[in-house]
Amino acid sequence: MSLAEKILDGDIRSAARLMRDIDDGLRSAVEELKTLYPHTGKAFIIGLTGPPGAGKSTLVDQLTAAYRKRNKRVGVVAIDPSSPFTGGAILGDRIRMNRHADDEGVFIRSLATRGYLGGLSRSTGDVVNVMDAMGMDVIIIETVGVGQDEIDIVRMAHTTVVVMVPGLGDDIQAIKAGILEIGDVFVVNKADREGADRTVRELANMLDMKPSKSGEWQAKVLKTEAQRNVGIEEMVEEIESHRSYLFSSGAISHLLEEKNANLFMEILKDRLFAEVFGHIKMNGRFREIVDGMMTRQKDPYSAVDEILAERFGKGA
Helix, strand or coil, X not given: CCHHHHHHCCCHHHHHHHXXXXXXXXXXXXXXXXXXXXXXXXXXXXXXXXXXXXXXHHHHHHHXXXXXXXXXXXXXXXXXXXXXXXXXXXXXXXXXXXHHCCCCCEEEEEEECCCCCCCCCCCHHHHHHHHHHHCCCEEEEECCCCHHHCCHHHHCCCEEEEEECCCCCCHHHHHHHCHHHHCCEEEECCCCCCCHHHHHHHHHHHHHHCCCCCCCCCCCEEECEHHHCECHHHHHHHHHHHHHHHHHHCHHHHHHHHHHHHHHHHHHXXXXXXXXXXXXXXXXXXXXXHHHHHCCCCCHHHHHHHHHHHHHCCCC
């Protein structure tokens, strides 16, 4: 049996192995993903994003527990900063979620960003699809916490939760960066800290000022204390309310159309780059182009035109 067939048969070890192959960029993983793809599209995907230190990992831990109480199978994709020494994930999130280690209804995978901007790892979408095919009801993606660049999550999640915390001094910066544009639910975590109510008011005022059309989802600002499990049930209820809105309003169709279009374009870009760059690196053209740029005898724009013409024909 192939890895994909074993995964569809409920083999957890095969799922873990395929995720490792995906993260390592093995070509064989693509064939397995082709087999799994028809079995995806059932899981509800929740994204958590926000600045470092906001307590996202603890919130994910509590969210996982809350959905398990509802008898939902939960997958967690925790994006960790890349280790400067190994390039691998630091795995801090797995340590925080240790209590779910023996729960067969929970599958946790940490991924390293490996220098990829946007708050996600390049392999995140494929790992989510594996969890979806495994039969996970809910998949929670926790982004690395890079602030304003963290917008990729909105292209992958059905519901995006923006987590803020009082006292970091970056409330206004986050608003300026447009991170508030991507949120469906806003959470001020560590709400027992001084300034929590002010942070809630600021966020609520900014959301009120945002132009909206009739019938559109109106995001709310909630308070939580993840360490003490305070406000978690209200957070789950709000996420579920947004889920109901997506399906009752028909907004889910547009969201999925955008998600699928982005997925196709990302795969196409990665594949084209790998094939074209791999070819010119092997035949020495890449070194030749860089040397020409160093002496200013070759400009990068003409070089790209030439490579595309050679690869795809003069009409490229």
